[in-house]
Amino acid sequence: MTSRITRLAVASVATAVATLGVTVANPGPASAAMTICYNTSQAPSYASIANQAASIWNNATTNLTLSANCGSNLRIYQITGGGSYAIRTSLGNGRVYIDTQQAQQYSPLRIMTHEIGHILGLPDNYNGSCAILMSGGSAGTSCTNPYPSSAEASRVSNLFAGTRSATERATDSTGSQVFRDSWPAVPATVG
Numbered sequence: 001m002t003s004r005i006t007r008l009a010v011a012s013v014a015t016a017v018a019t020l021g022v023t024v025a026n027p028g029p030a031s032a033a034m035t036i037c038y039n040t041s042q043a044p045s046y047a048s049i050a051n052q053a054a055s056i057w058n059n060a061t062t063n064l065t066l067s068a069n070c071g072s073n074l075r076i077y078q079i080t081g082g083g084s085y086a087i088r089t090s091l092g093n094g095r096v097y098i099d100t101q102q103a104q105q106y107s108p109l110r111i112m113t114h115e116i117g118h119i120l121g122l123p124d125n126y127n128g129s130c131a132i133l134m135s136g137g138s139a140g141t142s143c144t145n146p147y148p149s150s151a152e153a154s155r156v157s158n159l160f161a162g163t164r165s166a167t168e169r170a171t172d173s174t175g176s177q178v179f180r181d182s183w184p185a186v187p188a189t190v191g
């Protein structure tokens with residue numbers, strides 16, 4: 001746990017440094033981690049939650065870096081009612097919608113990391129396990145785990161192991177998918 005907190009702290013510093021150098025969006029050499037720029041201008045209540053979720057994904061994976069407000073590969077919105085969901089337009093690109101009502105019932109950080117997980121290529125896995133991030137709302141309101149399992153994290157790392165930047169991928173609709181009903185509009189009864 002201590003090492004995880006340390007890594008999160010290091011990632012926060014890295015994120016802050018990246019934010020200062022605002023022109024990070026330019027794709028680097030093929031060996032560099034791909035930058036996925038996320039934009040929280042339409043989700044002002046969840047900007048810090050998005051930053052925490054980005055740090056979690058950055059720490060858990062290789063080959064990609066989520067960076068704040070350097071561009072708009074990923075746009076994050078806050079909505080009222082209807083449930084949180086994600087629209088992946090291509091790997092590393094899309095939109096995440098956070099239902100403010102739902103985020104009062106479930107952990108908003110778990111919702112955010114889950115929905116970003118869809119943008120990073122993961123499907124839902126409603127098996128009710130709190131250890132699985134992509135189990136979403138099926139793990140119930142008491143589950144606040146915001147961390148991907150090692151299997152989920154390595155899956156994302158593998159998906160981003162190519163040489164194309166997120167911006168280059170934006171013109172490729174392969175992998176386009178809408179992920180609705182990740183989080184039911186009312187708390188689920190988990191048996």
Ligand SMILES: [Zn+2]
Pocket residue numbers: 114115118123124136179181182183
């Ligand atoms: Zn989902």
